[in-house]
Amino acid sequence: MSTTASPLGDSAIMLRRNFKHTLRNPTTMFSAVLFPVVIMLMFVYLLGDAFSVGVDYVDYATPGMIVLAICYGLGATATAANDDMTKGIINRFKVMDVSRGAVLSGQVIGSLVNNLLAVAAIVGTGYALGFRPTASLVDWLGVVGMVLLVGFSIGWLTVALGLSAKSVETAGLATVPLIMLPFLSTAIVPADKMGPGARQFAEYQPFTPIIETFRGLLFGSLQTSDLIQALAWCAGFLVVGYLWATATFKKRA
Secondary structure, three states, X not given: OOOOOOHHHHHHHHHHXXXXXXXXXXXXXXXXXXXXXXXXXXXXXXXXXXXXXXXXXXXXXXXXXXXXXXXXXXXXXXXXXXXXXXXXXXXXXXXXXXXXXXXXXXXXXXXXXXXXXXXXXXXXXXXXXXXXXXXXXXXXHHXXXXXXXXXXXXXXXXXXXXXXXXXXXXXXXXXXXXXXXHHHOOOOOOHHHOOOOHHHHHHHOOHHHHHHHHHHHHHOOOOHHHHHHHHHHHHHHXXXXXXXXXXXXXXXX
């Protein structure tokens, strides 16, 4: 690669490389896209009648499943970042004079593409199961914007976790808390249906206001407090993830 290559062009090349790797790995595609659909079918189609949430359960659950879909692909992103770091691929890029930022941003944008595919699959499955939001075009644009923001911010945190891990195995395990947190939020049932301790945890953890923001956008009940908290958590994820990822990259690469 020439030394005149732009960071944007290098990022596009890294994105294409990561996307090809994803297509060649059926397990990654299953985890990122199909498994969230399986989870949705299990909760909505098989167990939905067991939950009393005041509305059709598919309408309640779909916003939470959107966040679950974003989180389920994180393990693959972390392991891909760690694989590049531990197997010397990044050192080869340094010899080729590839933009340093492009190596990291390519992973983040690749994760974001997987997120969009997974969310599209979830929304399509929701409609097949009876999901009927009342969102306007502007609200839907807000939903897309939130998907991009959440995926982008958590993507940076995930890449940081992957770069910091000592092995591919530990990189995958490092993302387990992020994958499990949505299950302990209001994604499945409202917080007031939970027992003491679990209810308080659900109310004050980061994914609950994010899920409630999606729910509000889709059904015309958006609360300003939920939106502000969601944006604040995303900003926190982004700042911590970006600074951590770039510092680790400079130290280890």
